[in-house]
Amino acid sequence: xxxxxxxxxxxxxxxxxxxxxxxxxxxxxxxxxxxxxxxxxxxxxxxxxxxxxxxxxxxxxxxxxxxxxxxxxxxxxxxxxxxxxxxxxxxxxxxxxxxxxxxxxxxxxxxxxxxxxxxxxxxxxxxxxxxxxxxxxxxxxxxxxxxxxxxxxxxxxxxxxxxxxxxxxxxxxxxxxxxxxxxxxxxxxxxxxxxxxxxxxxxxxxxxxxxxxxxxxxxxxxxxxxxxxxxxxxxxxxxxxxxxxxxx
Amino acid sequence: xxxxxxxxxxxxxxxxxxxxxxxxxxxxxxxxxxxxxxxxxxxxxxxxxxxxxxxxxxxxxxxxxxxxxxxxxxxxxxxxxxxxxxxxxxxxxxxxxxxxxxxxxxxxxxxxxxxxxxxxxxxxxxxxxxxxxxxxxxxxxxxxxxxxxxxxxxxxxxxxxxxxxxxxxxxxxxxxxxxxxxxxxxxxxxxxxxxxxxxxxxxxxxxxxxxxxxxxxxxxxxxxxxxxxxxxxxxxxxxxxxxxxxxx
Numbered sequence: 001x002x003x004x005x006x007x008x009x010x011x012x013x014x015x016x017x018x019x020x021x022x023x024x025x026x027x028x029x030x031x032x033x034x035x036x037x038x039x040x041x042x043x044x045x046x047x048x049x050x051x052x053x054x055x056x057x058x059x060x061x062x063x064x065x066x067x068x069x070x071x072x073x074x075x076x077x078x079x080x081x082x083x084x085x086x087x088x089x090x091x092x093x094x095x096x097x098x099x100x101x102x103x104x105x106x107x108x109x110x111x112x113x114x115x116x117x118x119x120x121x122x123x124x125x126x127x128x129x130x131x132x133x134x135x136x137x138x139x140x141x142x143x144x145x146x147x148x149x150x151x152x153x154x155x156x157x158x159x160x161x162x163x164x165x166x167x168x169x170x171x172x173x174x175x176x177x178x179x180x181x182x183x184x185x186x187x188x189x190x191x192x193x194x195x196x197x198x199x200x201x202x203x204x205x206x207x208x209x210x211x212x213x214x215x216x217x218x219x220x221x222x223x224x225x226x227x228x229x230x231x232x233x234x235x236x237x238x239x240x241x242x243x244x245x246x247x248x
Numbered sequence: 249x250x251x252x253x254x255x256x257x258x259x260x261x262x263x264x265x266x267x268x269x270x271x272x273x274x275x276x277x278x279x280x281x282x283x284x285x286x287x288x289x290x291x292x293x294x295x296x297x298x299x300x301x302x303x304x305x306x307x308x309x310x311x312x313x314x315x316x317x318x319x320x321x322x323x324x325x326x327x328x329x330x331x332x333x334x335x336x337x338x339x340x341x342x343x344x345x346x347x348x349x350x351x352x353x354x355x356x357x358x359x360x361x362x363x364x365x366x367x368x369x370x371x372x373x374x375x376x377x378x379x380x381x382x383x384x385x386x387x388x389x390x391x392x393x394x395x396x397x398x399x400x401x402x403x404x405x406x407x408x409x410x411x412x413x414x415x416x417x418x419x420x421x422x423x424x425x426x427x428x429x430x431x432x433x434x435x436x437x438x439x440x441x442x443x444x445x446x447x448x449x450x451x452x453x454x455x456x457x458x459x460x461x462x463x464x465x466x467x468x469x470x471x472x473x474x475x476x477x478x479x480x481x482x483x484x485x486x487x488x489x490x491x492x493x494x495x496x
Contacts, residue, residue, distance in 0.1 A: 017454055020291040022281030023469065024456070026274075029296065033270030043268040045303065048277065048294040051454075055293065078435040079455040080442040110435075118438030137459065155459060187326040187358075190366030194328040206265055206299075207327040208272070211385065211403060221271065 008171035010036055011063035012046040015056060015074035015084055016152055019048050028073045028157050035161055039170035041069065051081045053090070060091035064147050069168065074152030076141065078118040088144050089126035099125045102140050109138040133163040143167065172225045177234040181241040182217030188244050189218060196236050200229055256419035258284055259311035260294040263304060263322035263332055264400055267296050276321045276405050283409055287418035289317065299329045301338070308339035312395050317416065322400030324389065326366040336392050337374035347373045350388050357386040381411040391415065420473045425482040429489040430465035436492050437466060444484050448477055 012032055018024040026048065033043045044067055049055050056075070063070045075084030089096035102123035103115075110119055122139040125131065132141035132148065136159035141150045143164070150160045186209040197205040203224035210217055220240075222233040260280055266272040274296065281291045292315055297303050304323070311318045323332030337344040350371035351363075358367055370387040373379065380389035380396065384407035389398045391412070398408045434457040445453040451472035458465055468488075470481040 017452070017471075018456060018469070020277075020281060020294060021285070021471075022278040022291075025278055029268075030270040030273055033268060037269070043270075044298060046268060046296040048296075050292060077455070077457065079438040080445065081452075081454060114433070114435070116435060116439070119435035121438075122435075153457060153459065185362070187362070187364060187367035187370075190327040190369075191364070197328065204265070204329075206329060207325070208266060209325065209401060211401065221266070223269075 008039075008041045008069075008169070009044040009067045010041050010069040010071060011067040012043055013056070013059055013063060013070065013072040014046060014048045014152075015051065015072060016048075017051050017081075019074075020050055027154050028152070031154065031158060032071055032073075032161075035165075036168075038173060039165070039168055040173045041168060041170055042174060051075060051083060053083050053087055056084060056087040057090040060088060060147060064091065064145060068146060070147040072147065072149045073157050076122065076139065076149060076151055078121055082121065084149060085124050085126060085142075088129075088142075088147060088149055091147075092126060092128075092144050094127040094144075096124050096126050098123045099131075101131060105131070105134070105138050105140050132160050135159050174223055174225055175227050175230055176221055176223045177230045177237075178219055178221045179234060179237040179241060180217065180219040181245065182215050184218060184241065184244040185216065186218045189220070189240060192240050193220065196233060196240070200224070200233055202226060203229060203233055205233070256287075256289045256317070256417070257292040257315045258289050258317040258319060259315035260291055261304070261307055261311060261318065261320040262294060262296045262400075263299065263320060264296075265299050265329075267322075268298055275402050276400070279402065279406060280319055280321075280409075283413075284416075286421060287413070287416055288421045289416060289418055290422060299323060299331060301331050301335055304332060304335040305338040308336060308395060312339065312393060316394065318395040320395065320397045321405050324370065324387065324397060324399055326369055326387075330369065332397060333372050333374060333390075336377075336390075336395060336397055339395075340374060340376075340392050342375040342392075344372050344374050346371045347379075349379060353379070353382070353386050353388050380408050383407050422471055422473055423475050423478055424469055424471045425478045425485075426467055426469045427482060427485040427489060428465065428467040429493065430463055432466060432489065432492040433464065434466045437468070437488060440488050441468065444481060444488070448472070448481055450474060451477060451481055453481070 014026050019026050029046050075082050102125050125142050126144050129142040129144040134140050136156045141160045150157045206221045208219045220237050262274050267274050277294050323330050350373050373390050374392050377390040377392040382388050384404045389408045398405045454469045456467045468485050
């Protein structure tokens with residue numbers, strides 16, 4: 001894997017029918033993105049896929065080639081719809097089998113009697129993968145090449161991140177500045193905003209309107225690697241807001 | 249577009265850097281999925297993509313071929329990063345231009361003076377598309393083939409759904425039953441759960457564990473088109489929970 005120290009990107013694959021039916025609201029993407037940001041890693045795309053072996057396998061293969069790092073959440077529990085480990089093995093064309101170190105981790109939680117066939121499935125790990133510690137419920141995640149496979153339950157997923165952090169070779173940190181102004185319209189800011197962005201190389205400017213019954217307004221977010229430049233952009237945004245507020 | 253009356257599927261494309269950075273938590277996917285469910289339309293996959301023209305165009309093209317319906321949210325505002333309309337035109341190989349009916353909609357909100365070049369961009373509509381009414385902030389969405397392009401701000405997106413509903417040819421409704429039990433482990437339920445699923449054709453069974461400091465438990469969700477069959481599955485799930493509770 002070649003890593004460009006300036007632009008390190010990640011793809012996130014969120015696995016599970018319940019995320020697509022609207023039954024469960026995903027929060028893992030935001031958690032992963034905010035955890036990656038200070039390491040200088042930007043999420044380039046996320047996909048929410050069903051419990052469908054072919055789709056999971058193909059998505060892992062595509063993302064592994066396209067991004068520096070890939071994170072998957074979901075589908076590594078003990079039940080029949082937990083097929084992520086097999087899909088990862090399929091995507092990397094490697095075998096999969098029950099591993100002693102994974103069984104050992106499960107034994108910290110489960111008695112020999114509790115460790116039935118279903119729970120032993122959680123110790124099936126693709127060949128060549130290294131385990132990711134799970135301090136919350138012990139069933140390990142695993143790393144296969146540049147793909148990190150984690151649990152779907154948010155508290156368990158978060159618990160796995162510390163054992164991944166040291167394996168990430170980050171890039172230049174991306175900083176941000178934001179300016180929020182109520183009472184102004186996004187359409188009035190659009191032209192000067194594009195001018196500001198054009199002036200500062202390497203800075204991207206986003207504009208996020210908000211509305212409610214009493215209020216409208218916009219938040220402008222500037223993102224880039226050069227903090228001194230971002231400070232200048234912030235000053236320009238403040239001036240833009242002041243000018244628009246006067247005329248509104 | 250061929251629509252199978254039994255399995256009607258949708259793809260959802262959520263557009264915007266802010267969703268990938270963790271700055272904004274998407275809620276549109278769940279809203280769309282819960283709105284589609286009673287029409288018998290299931291979301292098959294969702295993608296969260298950056299404000300990147302090539303990626304948006306390619307994703308729209310892929311999803312339009314793969315799903316019966318496609319819904320996009322985001323990127324149709326007045327600023328320089330609002331590129332969705334151009335990408336839709338690109339995906340369908342059609343032109344794009346400012347349209348009188350869209351300008352008329354904008355004029356309900358904006359005076360002629362307020363309707364500057366930036367805001368006029370919101371009236372640029374791919375050739376052949378039909379508009380989607382926006383009762384919240386007037387700037388219209390639009391339908392191009394089987395692709396519905398909507399705003400990203402959740403309150404505005406929700407406001408567009410009523411003018412889309414009559415355009416959807418739904419499928420057989422999918423019903424669900426859920427049974428929640430605390431104090432039992434997912435791994436103890438896995439084998440009998442797989443047996444229940446195997447017995448009922450057309451029913452899919454999901455298992456969703458939950459944890460906190462004091463409590464663990466599982467919610468089982470059965471989904472299918474035959475309500476009488478689902479009632480039987482629910483009875484079996486109740487019995488399973490009772491059996492597991494006794495032995496735990």
